[in-house]
Amino acid sequence: MSIDAEERGRAALDHILEAIERYLFVVGDLSFEALVEDFTRYYAAERFVEIISEATRRLPQLEGRLRRDSLAGHCFDRQRSAT
Numbered sequence: 001m002s003i004d005a006e007e008r009g010r011a012a013l014d015h016i017l018e019a020i021e022r023y024l025f026v027v028g029d030l031s032f033e034a035l036v037e038d039f040t041r042y043y044a045a046e047r048f049v050e051i052i053s054e055a056t057r058r059l060p061q062l063e064g065r066l067r068r069d070s071l072a073g074h075c076f077d078r079q080r081s082a083t
Contacts, residue, residue, distance in 0.1 A: 005060040012058040015051060023048040 026044045027035060035042050 008058055009060040012055040015055040019048040019051040019055070023052075 023045055026041050026048070030038070030041070035045060
């Protein structure tokens, strides 16, 4: 895997983690029924799911599977540094 591909993978993971954090902030512990009733939160949550989906398509591939070793390490390091 090239360095550029690895950097793009790390950037994609950052986008995924940020979207998850924002989704959790917006949705919190709302039930689905309550979320549907709140137009702004519903569409914000929908957009965060779209961002996650789009970012997963930018994750690098290695031999037909995600390169979980270095990318998972990056994800763990980012979460650890946030606390």
